């Protein structure tokens with residue numbers, strides 16, 4: 001008999017912890033999960049990815065209905081309130097919870113609901129919902145406690161007109177105007193959602209362009225479409241004061257500007273959930289963003305304690321967290337983790353959607369790599385013309401001599417799915433990663449794969465002209 005209750009205890013049931021627990025259990029480990037919420041699924045399911053993507057889907061449907069005359073002939077368009085949109089979007093959460101819930105008994109993972117705190121490197125205490133405490137021991141621990149919105153002390157988040165990305169899901173009214181402070185991925189996605197509902201949005205960015213990690217052309221397209229959708233984007237601005245009163249919120253910027261709106265949504269930064277874990281009892285310390293350092297195998301500075309997901313920082317994506325969960329289980333078994341998230345695609349669910357993979361034009365130019373660009377505009381593809389979603393572009397960057405694909409950048413409807421067609425080719429070893437694939441392969445018609453063919457031919461023709 002082992003001296004411990006479990007081989008592994010996972011703390012946090014989001015994408016990272018959930019997949020780590022299932023992977024460990026499938027390889028024969030006696031696993032337990034401790035989750036502070038009453039339901040599994042993590043912040044991803046309850047506060048982050050799932051509610052925001054569901055909200056966005058509902059708003060996209062509304063816009064479709066509003067903008068397409070055919071729908072107006074079958075029903076009147078009327079303005080929906082935010083609580084109505086939220087209620088439609090919330091239907092997905094229980095379905096996700098039910099799906100995740102089933103994994104635990106099926107894989108014989110013992111689930112405990114309560115907040116976990118370390119006692120020592122092999123013991124945790126759980127504060128159970130009924131006020132009782134329980135101690136559990138394990139040979140290994142996996143910390144997958146995720147992250148939460150960062151709240152600066154000089155902003156009063158208890159005021160009913162001041163929200164963050166968690167509390168915006170509890171807003172019970174429909175503001176006529178909204179200030180979104182922070183134009184990262186969360187800020188831009190929510191700007192699309194609220195502008196799509198007809199709410200006047202001010203989007204405040206502390207940097208000089210939107211989502212500067214994107215290819216410049218795509219970032220410019222996002223700026224254009226957000227503005228076209230009614231969002232007022234302001235760059236290079238930092239707040240000096242947020243003041244909320246009974247009728248609205250005033251945001252004063254360091255530049256001296258004052259903005260006023262019915263409500264404010266704070267989207268500036270996140271912090272890792274490590275403050276409740278009593279890390280000093282095991283000799284661990286989080287950085288100033290509440291995140292833990294890990295090695296290539298997701299091991300912290302304490303040999304038997306691992307960490308995955310948002311709590312270790314970049315890339316802080318659900319997509320990568322699922323893979324990290326499986327990778328850490330492998331690492332714990334002493335195997336080489338092969339799923340280290342180094343080539344994660346970006347999928348940004350603004351309206352229009354954005355997705356990219358690999359190098360940007362700016363990076364290739366800085367690295368002096370000779371490349372050419374192949375472009376296809378959605379408006380020239382039959383599929384987009386038929387669906388009516390003809391705003392968008394696919395851009396392939398490839399090596400001028402070898403034709404190796406170096407980067408793929410896309411915006412427009414279903415961009416985050418479309419990118420995966422190119423990803424499959426980019427992942428090929430050696431000469432198999434070649435833009436010619438798209439020029440010499442027959443695709444279903446009409447499909448958005450046609451955009452790859454158009455972009456490939458566009459780029460190859462340009463190189464051929466240049467070489468002739």
Ligand SMILES: Cc1cc2nc3c(=O)[nH]c(=O)nc-3n(C[C@H](O)[C@H](O)[C@H](O)COP(=O)(O)OP(=O)(O)OC[C@H]3O[C@@H](n4cnc5c(N)ncnc54)[C@H](O)[C@@H]3O)c2cc1C
Pocket residue numbers: 011012013014015016017018034035036037041042043044045047048049050052053114115116117144145146147165186273276277308309310311316317318319320321347349
């Ligand atoms: C608004 C928003 C939109 C997003 N959209 C996307 C997207 O479209 N695509 C994408 O890939 N990513 C997206 N993300 C990021 C994604 O949600 C996170 O990367 C993902 O949730 C991280 O998963 P995780 O398993 O690390 O932790 P989480 O999902 O944060 O789950 C951690 C869990 O740990 C629990 N926990 C914390 N402390 C304790 C404790 N002491 N004891 C017990 N349990 C504890 C929490 O209750 C929580 O359930 C979005 C995030 C936000 C906020």
Ligand SMILES: NC(=O)c1ccc[n+]([C@@H]2O[C@H](COP(=O)([O-])OP(=O)(O)OC[C@H]3O[C@@H](n4cnc5c(N)ncnc54)[C@H](O)[C@@H]3O)[C@@H](O)[C@H]2O)c1
Pocket residue numbers: 182183184185186187189205206207267268269270315316317346347348349
């Ligand atoms: N579709 C998606 O994949 C998706 C959607 C939402 C959130 N997320 C993930 O959730 C995480 C959090 O998103 P977010 O929008 O809060 O964060 P973010 O990192 O995109 O930045 C949010 C804001 O904080 C500012 N900021 C961030 N770090 C800063 C720093 N060091 N100094 C000064 N300003 C800084 C940025 O300028 C930006 O205005 C991200 O890692 C993101 O990838 C992903």
